[in-house]
Amino acid sequence: xxxxxxxxxxxxxxxxxxxxxxxxxxxxxxxxxxxxxxxxxxxxxxxxxxxxxxxxxxxxxxxxxxxxxxxxxxxxxxxxxxxxxxxxxxxxxxxxxxxxxxxxxxxxxxxxxxxxxxxxxxxxxx
Numbered sequence: 222x223x224x225x226x227x228x229x230x231x232x233x234x235x236x237x238x239x240x241x242x243x244x245x246x247x248x249x250x251x252x253x254x255x256x257x258x259x260x261x262x263x264x265x266x267x268x269x270x271x272x273x274x275x276x277x278x279x280x281x282x283x284x285x286x287x288x289x290x291x292x293x294x295x296x297x298x299x300x301x302x303x304x305x306x307x308x309x310x311x312x313x314x315x316x317x318x319x320x321x322x323x324x325x326x327x328x329x330x331x332x333x334x335x336x337x338x339x340x341x342x343x344x345x346x347x
Contacts, residue, residue, distance in 0.1 A: 235320045236313030239334045239343030242268040248277045248301035252288050255280060255300050266331055268341050269300055275339035278305030279331060310335045311345050321347055 245268040246255060255267060259282060271277040284304050288295045310333045311320045324332050324347065334343040 233317040234313060235311045235315045235317055235334055235345050236343075238317055239311075239313065239345045242333070242341055242344050244268065245270055245341065246280075246300065248272070249299045251296055252285065252298045252300060252303060253291055253295040256285050256288065256291075256295070259285065267300075268333055268344065269305055270341065271301075276308075276310055276333045276335045276341040277301065278307040279333055280305050281331075306332075310339075310341075312337065313342060320345055 244258065244262055244264050244266075246258065248269050248271050250258075258267060259265075266279050266281045269277040269280050280300055280303075288298075288303075306327075306329060311323070313334055313336070320332065324330075324345070331344050331346045333341050334345055336342050
């Protein structure tokens with residue numbers, strides 16, 4: 222896959238490389254519903270928003286793995302109560318090289334991008 226940058230690689234920003242987040246859920250969605258959404262969509266992650274619409278984190282298939290055996294707890298546990306990749310998040314004006322280094326150090330494959338009010342505007346992956 223070839224990525225074409227709008228700027229030279231040394232000055233590229235996260236905003237140049239991010240993609241629109243396709244799947245978003247509220248942090249009060251129950252774990253079993255989140256599993257259903259991931260299963261039916263074929264996606265590997267869901268962007269999670271809080272009550273104010275701000276980015277609350279990223280929920281991945283790995284986070285949901287302990288809940289694969291469904292029980293009453295998956296029907297009653299909101300995603301906010303399980304492990305999410307939480308802040309700090311990337312911003313669109315952050316240098317892409319800085320974001321890549323931060324993602325490597327945190328072991329992230331995907332990182333939410335937020336505006337300065339904390340609302341998700343994209344996802345970054347390398």
